[in-house]
Amino acid sequence: xxxxxxxxxxxxxxxxxxxxxxxxxxxxxxxxxxxxxxxxxxxxxxxxxxxxxxxxxxxxxxxxxxxxxxxxxxxxxxxxxxxxxxxxxxxxxxxxxxxxxxxxxxxxxx
Amino acid sequence: xxxxxxxxxxxxxxxxxxxxxxxxxxxxxxxxxxxxxxxxxxxxxxxxxxxxxxxxxxxxxxxxxxxxxxxxxxxxxxxxxxxxxxxxxxxxxxxxxxxxxxxxxxxxxxxxxxxxxxxxxxxxxxxxxxxxxxxxxxxxxxxxxxxxxxxxxxxxxxxxxxxxxxxxxxxxxxxxxxxxxxxxxx
Numbered sequence: 553x554x555x556x557x558x559x560x561x562x563x564x565x566x567x568x569x570x571x572x573x574x575x576x577x578x579x580x581x582x583x584x585x586x587x588x589x590x591x592x593x594x595x596x597x598x599x600x601x602x603x604x605x606x607x608x609x610x611x612x613x614x615x616x617x618x619x620x621x622x623x624x625x626x627x628x629x630x631x632x633x634x635x636x637x638x639x640x641x642x643x644x645x646x647x648x649x650x651x652x653x654x655x656x657x658x659x660x661x662x
Numbered sequence: 663x664x665x666x667x668x669x670x671x672x673x674x675x676x677x678x679x680x681x682x683x684x685x686x687x688x689x690x691x692x693x694x695x696x697x698x699x700x701x702x703x704x705x706x707x708x709x710x711x712x713x714x715x716x717x718x719x720x721x722x723x724x725x726x727x728x729x730x731x732x733x734x735x736x737x738x739x740x741x742x743x744x745x746x747x748x749x750x751x752x753x754x755x756x757x758x759x760x761x762x763x764x765x766x767x768x769x770x771x772x773x774x775x776x777x778x779x780x781x782x783x784x785x786x787x788x789x790x791x792x793x794x795x796x797x798x799x800x801x802x803x804x805x806x807x808x809x810x811x812x813x814x815x816x817x818x819x820x821x822x823x824x825x826x827x828x829x830x831x832x833x834x835x836x837x838x839x840x841x842x843x844x845x846x847x848x
Contacts, residue, residue: 571747578754586804587763590792591750597787598747615687622684628743632786632793639794639804649804652762653842 557609564606571599584650585642593635600627674712675701717775731826738822742788749789753806762807765841766791769799770820771834773827781823788813814838 578591604624611617682697683689753761772778778801782793785803790810795802805811813819820834 571751574751574754578750581754581759582761584763586792586794587761587806590790590804590806591754593786593792594746594750594789595754598743601743615684618684622681628787629783632783636782636786636793639792643794643802648844649765650763651841651843652764654844657843 557612561606561610564602564609568599568602568604568606571595571602575599585647586639586649589635589639593631597627597631671705674705678704727826728829735822735826739784739787742784746787746789749810750806760807764805764808764811765794766801766803766805766811766814766838767841768801768803768814768838769836770801771799771832771836772820772824777823777827780826781820784819784823785814788819811840 572595575591575595578595579588582588582591601624604620604627608617608620611620678701679697682701683694686693686697688694753759770778770781772781778796778799782796782801785791785793785801788810790806791814792804793801794804803811803814814835815838817833817835821831824831824834
């Protein structure tokens with residue numbers, strides 16, 4: 553039983569780490585601030601949730617796993633609010649988003 | 663300044679007490695007694711904050727929310743978070759990066775400021791969309807590709823939020839505008 557438990561929890565933690573890695577690659581690859589915010593908020597939230605769920609499975613049904621589930625809940629609540637605050641601040645300061653169609657227009661004019 | 667009902671006081675006491683028990687893990691008299699004292703202190707300090715009206719259309723009471731619906735909504739939201747993660751990852755690891763960034767503005771016809779807050783949060787959590795600004799009824803949303811704002815355009819997701827508060831179904835999203843260029847001449 554503990555063998556299976558360990559394997560499942562390792563799978564979850566590895567998957568979470570992969571998600572966070574891809575989120576970080578997304579920050580470099582995507583073109584502007586707003587789309588980078590997408591990559592940080594979405595895949596990092598899921599990555600952290602996967603890591604913590606892996607730890608919960610490793611712990612089994614103890615008090616610590618309930619605490620970890622609370623951490624998941626608070627991350628899921630706080631993450632969209634944090635990204636919204638960042639994006640809103642950028643928008644209010646007048647940062648124009650990158651539009652894919654702008655690029656197509658420029659190529660047509662050349 | 664509006665008063666808190668007995669129901670909402672009881673609900674906040676019970677949830678804070680559950681939080682205390684999970685954090686401490688002891689069930690003897692002294693620890694539970696200290697918990698009751700602490701929860702009472704927290705509720706006293708937060709009383710003014712909870713009775714303060716930040717917007718004109720603040721929700722008056724927790725009992726306006728339909729609880730059976732909320733359970734369904736939470737599970738639906740967890741599913742959306744997972745789909746959102748996979749969606750973004752699939753975009754990033756493709757070599758061509760199939761993005762088509764657009765801004766969407768729309769008006770949402772929702773009963774209270776809390777409903778708008780929940781809708782804004784849900785938009786940020788669902789695949790490919792990000793709430794940038796809410797002013798009154800006007801939402802500004804950034805979308806990373808064309809499929810991602812389909813949930814808003816077809817009115818499916820805002821209706822889920824509306825169902826948390828009201829039984830009847832109606833159109834929530836109005837005046838949907840899609841901005842795809844910096845110069846909006848056409």
